[in-house]
Amino acid sequence: MNQKERMLSGLPYDSFQDGLFEDRIRAKILCKKINEADGYDPDEITKLVGELLGKHKEHFFIEPPFRCDYGYNIEVGEGFYANYNLSVLDCAKVTIGDRVLIGPNVCITTAGHPIHPLSRKKYEYAFPITIGDDVWIGANVVINPGVTIGAGSVIGSGSVVTKDIPAGVVAVGNPCRVLRAITDEDIDCYYKDRKFDVDDYR
Template structure:
């Protein structure tokens, strides 16, 4: 039986060594592309998007990522339609990270799909492990929020600014805090928030 590479182990959710030559080369390639992305002039939106398509696993027809943006590999990131992230979006995508449609991210949002062993003897051997992150449709994540590995966030949910998400968050709620917890449901009453405004 053929021995699995460290990349194959990573993608299979097994412990792996992140400093293997193949994974290091993958990260270096992503950094080179993102260096170009992050240094383009603000008006060069089409060039920015073309660069992202070189490294991201999948995108919708419409997406907008404000530079600067950082990720480990890119190929583990899937964007739904009408994705938007504000400045300083950081993604450690050692496992699949999937966004639904119409997702909004505030500035300084970070997603960490990877972790290190608890015991130091395993850490010094450079082992890591990674678990997927799934974010549903119509989710809004406030500025400075941190999403940890293995987490799912349900459709239509809002994650408050500065929250640290360590466990699954259900659909249709406002969730805040460290650790992040559901505060209340989002209901039809919330539609009245801007009822006094003229949309014409």
């Protein structure tokens, strides 16, 4: 098993062997092109991001600047949108569902390092992250290796997600914990208890 296969299998791996370093250089070059692209040409940005990602649906957009390790381990769904400064350490698979919204300055990191400094010298590890359909991730959230966030959930700004979050909840904090379930009573409110004053929100 080579180091790339070990990386994708959740085993300790050397990130400078078997073409992994070269793969990261390719991603850096594409990210540089994305981040220097004309901000008034979203089609060009989307084309470049599409070259970088492993899989994507027809409609998606990532606001530059954007950074990732490999790109080819990232999969995004239909209607995916990420605001400024998304960083994805995609040493393992990152699967993001349809209609997911990501706020600014979010870090999604599948990668980690052993605790002991001697073990850390050469090896790292990575565990996949899955984000379900219709999730909203607030600004400045960190999502750690191996986490799954269930469909329809909201992750509050500044949270550090260290464990799985179920579907259909609001979760906040460091470490991130479930605050409450999302219910039908939430449909008519646009912010806390403030009601919509328009009719086309459903």
